Amino acid sequence: xxxxDVEPAITNIPAASAGxxxxxxxxxxxxxxxxxxxxxxxxxxxxxxxxxxxxxxxxIYSPILRKLFNESHHIFVGLQTIGExxxxxxxxxxxxxxxxxxxxxxxxxxxELQQVVSILLAIELIWNLCEVLFxxxxxxxxxxxxxxxxxxxxxxxVDEKAREVLQSESPAEHHDYWNVVVSYVLQxxxxxxxxxxxKQATLQPAARSMYKLxxxxxxxxxxxxxxxxxxxxxxxVKWRHWHEEVDRCLQDNSFASNKHLEVICKILVxxxxxxxxxxxxxxTWYHFLVTRLLFCHPTxxxxxxxxxxxxxxxxxxxxxxxxxxLDSILLAAFEFDIHQVIKDCSIALNNWWFVAHLTxxxxxxxxxxxxxxxxxxxxxxxxxxxxxxxxxxxxxxxQLAVDYFDHCPEFGRVYLxxxxxxxPLDTERKALxxxxxxxxxxxxxQVRSICKIMAMRALRNNRLGSALSWSIRAKDAAFxxxxxxxxxxxxxxxxxxxxxxxxxxxxxAMLLSDRLTxxxxxxxxxxxxxxxxxxxxxxxLLSLMTAKIAPRSFWMTLLTDALPLLEQKEVIFSAxxxxxxxFCLEELTSLxxxxxxxxxxxxxxxxxxxxxxxxxxxxKEGTVEA
Amino acid sequence: MFVARSIxxxxxxxxxxxxxxFHGRRMATCSSDQSVKVWDKSENGEWHCTASWxxxxxxxxxxxxxxxxxxxxxxxxxxxxTAAVWEExxxxxxxxxxxxxxxxxxxxxxxxxxxxxxxxxxxxxMGLMLTTCSADGVVRIYEAPDVMNxxxxxxxxxxxxxxxxxxxxxxxxxxxxxxxxxxxxSDDSNVTYGxxxxxxxxxxxxxxxxxxxxxxxxxxxxxxxxxxxxxxRSFHVLAIATKDVRxxxxxxxxxxxxxxxxxxxxxxxxxxxxxxxSQVWRVSWNxxxxxxxxxxxxxxxxxxKANYMDNWKCTGILKGDGSPLSxxxxxxxxxxxxxxxxxYQNQGVFKANIIM
Numbered sequence: 001x002x003x004x005d006v007e008p009a010i011t012n013i014p015a016a017s018a019g020x021x022x023x024x025x026x027x028x029x030x031x032x033x034x035x036x037x038x039x040x041x042x043x044x045x046x047x048x049x050x051x052x053x054x055x056x057x058x059x060i061y062s063p064i065l066r067k068l069f070n071e072s073h074h075i076f077v078g079l080q081t082i083g084e085x086x087x088x089x090x091x092x093x094x095x096x097x098x099x100x101x102x103x104x105x106x107x108x109x110x111x112e113l114q115q116v117v118s119i120l121l122a123i124e125l126i127w128n129l130c131e132v133l134f135x136x137x138x139x140x141x142x143x144x145x146x147x148x149x150x151x152x153x154x155x156x157x158v159d160e161k162a163r164e165v166l167q168s169e170s171p172a173e174h175h176d177y178w179n180v181v182v183s184y185v186l187q188x189x190x191x192x193x194x195x196x197x198x199k200q201a202t203l204q205p206a207a208r209s210m211y212k213l214x215x216x217x218x219x220x221x222x223x224x225x226x227x228x229x230x231x232x233x234x235x236x237v238k239w240r241h242w243h244e245e246v247d248r249c250l251q252d253n254s255f256a257s258n259k260h261l262e263v264i265c266k267i268l269v270x271x272x273x274x275x276x277x278x279x280x281x282x283x284t285w286y287h288f289l290v291t292r293l294l295f296c297h298p299t300x301x302x303x304x305x306x307x308x309x310x311x312x313x314x315x316x317x318x319x320x321x322x323x324x325x326l327d328s329i330l331l332a333a334f335e336f337d338i339h340q341v342i343k344d345c346s347i348a349l350n351n352w353w354f355v356a357h358l359t360x361x362x363x364x365x366x367x368x369x370x371x372x373x374x375x376x377x378x379x380x381x382x383x384x385x386x387x388x389x390x391x392x393x394x395x396x397x398x399q400l401a402v403d404y405f406d407h408c409p410e411f412g413r414v415y416l417x418x419x420x421x422x423x424p425l426d427t428e429r430k431a432l433x434x435x436x437x438x439x440x441x442x443x444x445x446q447v448r449s450i451c452k453i454m455a456m457r458a459l460r461n462n463r464l465g466s467a468l469s470w471s472i473r474a475k476d477a478a479f480x481x482x483x484x485x486x487x488x489x490x491x492x493x494x495x496x497x498x499x500x501x502x503x504x505x506x507x508x509a510m511l512l513s514d515r516l517t518x519x520x521x522x523x524x525x526x527x528x529x530x531x532x533x534x535x536x537x538x539x540x541l542l543s544l545m546t547a548k549i550a551p552r553s554f555w556m557t558l559l560t561d562a563l564p565l566l567e568q569k570e571v572i573f574s575a576x577x578x579x580x581x582x583f584c585l586e587e588l589t590s591l592x593x594x595x596x597x598x599x600x601x602x603x604x605x606x607x608x609x610x611x612x613x614x615x616x617x618x619x620k621e622g623t624v625e626a
Numbered sequence: 627m628f629v630a631r632s633i634x635x636x637x638x639x640x641x642x643x644x645x646x647x648f649h650g651r652r653m654a655t656c657s658s659d660q661s662v663k664v665w666d667k668s669e670n671g672e673w674h675c676t677a678s679w680x681x682x683x684x685x686x687x688x689x690x691x692x693x694x695x696x697x698x699x700x701x702x703x704x705x706x707x708t709a710a711v712w713e714e715x716x717x718x719x720x721x722x723x724x725x726x727x728x729x730x731x732x733x734x735x736x737x738x739x740x741x742x743x744x745x746x747x748x749x750x751x752m753g754l755m756l757t758t759c760s761a762d763g764v765v766r767i768y769e770a771p772d773v774m775n776x777x778x779x780x781x782x783x784x785x786x787x788x789x790x791x792x793x794x795x796x797x798x799x800x801x802x803x804x805x806x807x808x809x810x811x812s813d814d815s816n817v818t819y820g821x822x823x824x825x826x827x828x829x830x831x832x833x834x835x836x837x838x839x840x841x842x843x844x845x846x847x848x849x850x851x852x853x854x855x856x857x858x859r860s861f862h863v864l865a866i867a868t869k870d871v872r873x874x875x876x877x878x879x880x881x882x883x884x885x886x887x888x889x890x891x892x893x894x895x896x897x898x899x900x901x902x903x904s905q906v907w908r909v910s911w912n913x914x915x916x917x918x919x920x921x922x923x924x925x926x927x928x929x930x931k932a933n934y935m936d937n938w939k940c941t942g943i944l945k946g947d948g949s950p951l952s953x954x955x956x957x958x959x960x961x962x963x964x965x966x967x968x969x970y971q972n973q974g975v976f977k978a979n980i981i982m
Contacts, residue, residue, distance in 0.1 A: 028650035035946065036640055
């Protein structure tokens with residue numbers, strides 16, 4: 001397959017002076033460009049102007065196109081899940097139906113976006129032809145009928161003109177009357193042509209027999225009926241008979257006195273020159289092609305199409321005009337060169353939407369041979385990846401892209417991993433949305449990373465509760481430890497905890513880090529104390545030290561917390577427990593060489609309280625209840 | 627392509643580098659005016675300068691963002707022989723209302739005896755690691771062992787490349803299939819001194835970086851170098867800005883189990899473009915490595931793309947047209963947004979009045 005050499009387009013950047021360089025930085029969906037000077041020795045230049053944000057023309061920010069992307073996303077996902085167990089031939093009606101769905105989406109968008117109609121019209125035209133030739137793959141006989149439908153669908157102006165003529169006072173005398181009649185004939189709409197001709201016939205009673213003859217010819221033209229019992233060969237025979245009859249009328253000058261009817265007769269016989277004289281009514285070479293086939297070779301086979309297509313294109317375009325991209329694409333379709341169609345569409349159309357969806361559908365119909373690409377992927381996947389990557393830069397359409405990546409077996413996952421990390425986490429809601437997508441796909445590294453980013457952000461803004469819950473979700477023990485420390489420092493400074501709800505409901509997450517466990521348990525101690533469940537509170541407090549859950553640095557605080565429990569009228573700590581507390585205190589003081597006055601006073605206070613409690617406990621435990 | 631928006635950058639001298647943050651919502655610019663500016667993108671797409679401060683005592687060559695997992699952290703490098711690390715401090719509430727933020731210097735790295743030409747953070751899975759390269763030919767790798775204390779950095783590796791260095795690029799892949807790797811480019815213009823691109827790889831056993839490959843076919847000065855994102859491939863792709871744009875493929879060759887040295891690579895040149903007709907100064911990949919951009923002496927930025935048969939070609943050119951915007955250089959202009967749609971379209975039916 002040869003590459004069409006298309007020159008890269010040039011975009012001008014407003015720049016202050018010549019002789020400078022352009023610096024750049026890639027962004028999500030755009031590229032920033034600025035004036036600079038690269039010189040090995042380090043340049044000093046004049047004052048600096050602007051930074052320009054440059055974007056591709058595919059403006060996916062247009063709301064109408066967003067509708068296109070949204071709706072086609074549904075169709076795409078539905079297509080991927082069509083039962084694998086059905087044999088290919090049973091799937092064809094479904095594929096045709098899906099093809100029609102895509103086209104109806106295009107038409108829906110066209111209605112809303114009048115200015116963009118020309119491009120959408122073109123792609124619908126191409127898609128329709130691809131559906132007829134590739135997906136529906138009509139055989140000879142039906143093929144022409146489908147092509148006729150195709151042409152009629154894309155040449156709506158006939159009906160407008162007809163309406164205008166019919167609504168006039170005297171239709172048969174309207175200046176466009178004969179144009180309408182001929183247009184109907186050119187499109188094979190013979191019934192409507194006959195009805196129009198009746199109006200003329202009534203005006204010219206003298207020529208009644210001529211009009212009757214024409215009416216007969218028109219009514220007798222055979223049209224192949226695919227559902228009927230007639231074989232293609234039988235139809236062909238019938239058609240040839242009719243063709244000969246029309247020719248005979250021409251030869252014996254039956255319509256010689258009426259130039260309009262003569263023209264119609266020549267068209268019916270398939271005279272090329274006459275057809276070409278009506279270029280303005282045909283307006284396109286492919287209309288010319290279908291008309292020519294209708295009146296010369298209605299049993300045309302798919303494999304014969306390209307020969308007729310090429311010659312019609314040549315005949316229709318005069319020597320001055322050059323085929324346009326649309327023409328090459330349609331020609332490639334008539335040649336059944338699917339790859340060429342896709343390639344030309346990729347070049348001519350500045351976005352990936354069309355080629356990605358069409359190629360995917362064609363691939364499902366098993367019409368694309370798999371090329372083994374450079375990195376083992378194939379054309380379908382390549383195009384889907386391009387399309388989806390483009391969607392990812394949009395602030396809300398990126399979610400659609402996820403499904404597309406899901407259905408790219410080779411590289412979809414790695415592309416998704418790479419791009420989903422870049423989705424800006426503007427709000428907590430958005431972050432949770434991104435997370436859900438990653439969790440559903442077991443993208444554990446991305447989950448961890450996103451949670452870490454959110455945790456870090458919360459920490460920087462001093463939202464400790466949020467930071468803690470994100471680091472738990474990230475399963476980041478180190479960070480959880482760090483935040484727990486901050487909570488504890490906060491407590492020491494202010495005497496209260498913040499984010500109590502979170503800490504109270506940690507559940508098994510508490511076990512993520514030792515410090516976090518301590519934080520949870522310490523808070524539990526405070527709760528017990530608050531609920532006056534002093535015995536349990538005391539037990540917990542002690543265990544925090546003896547089970548080494550509490551960091552040594554916090555022991556002083558814990559012991560100080562024990563003071564109110566020691567000073568109560570009722571004995572709360574047992575003798576054994578008191579001994580343990582004393583032991584802890586000694587452990588603490590033997591290590592610390594602090595000789596701050598406040599510290600020493602506190603230690604003394606504790607020692608006194610502990611001693612008093614020990615005495616009372618011994619007495620209590622030694623007393624025999626009466 | 628079209629210019630969607632133009633931002634008055636307000637630097638008093640040339641801008642040498644512009645760097646988007648990881649999510650594309652913030653950007654940093656650095657200049658010969660010795661300062662760095664940080665810009666934030668608002669919801670409606672407008673850029674606002676939220677910080678501007680003097681960072682060095684010489685031209686600032688490059689500025690780069692750390693991964694957001696480490697917070698809001700920037701690194702800059704300069705002609706003044708130093709590199710610096712900056713962290714954003716969440717300010718007072720009235721600062722926030724005015725849309726300003728403060729950045730403070732966490733550390734200055736003063737080991738280099740010459741201009742520091744590039745500064746890059748290593749891939750995040752390696753921790754918070756910063757790499758610099760200098761005109762004295764030394765690559766230095768620093769690590770901050772405690773990510774909550776950015777004032778402590780230790781110099782972990784000092785690698786002498788023998789030739790004056792101009793650029794570094796880390797292989798962004800975090801795959802366990804290959805060890806950490808970076809490439810260094812040299813702008814030494816003496817062609818007899820051999821290959822100007824060196825690839826270094828980390829060795830688990832020696833815990834050091836060892837040279838794995840020198841690209842001998844690149845003999846002219848190299849100004850920029852960039853590994854492409856990996857995307858699950860078994861080989862690496864490296865783009866080089868030298869007297870032309872070159873793209874290399876490095877295929878790791880299978881190691882014998884007893885071999886303890888660095889990986890051997892099969893080096894293939896995938897594409898070479900001399901369209902700039904002159905020195906190429908920067909190369910950079912977009913996020914999915916489907917597009918490469920290059921900037922050259924001809925004052926153009928060119929975009930390169932491979933089709934599905936892996937044939938590379940130029941798909942777009944951005945060219946300075948020499949026409950100044952109103953209120954141009956020398957005068958600080960008010961923030962302006964100029965939306966200019968300069969169409970790019972093919973001929974024929976698909977005409978340019980449609981943006982699609």
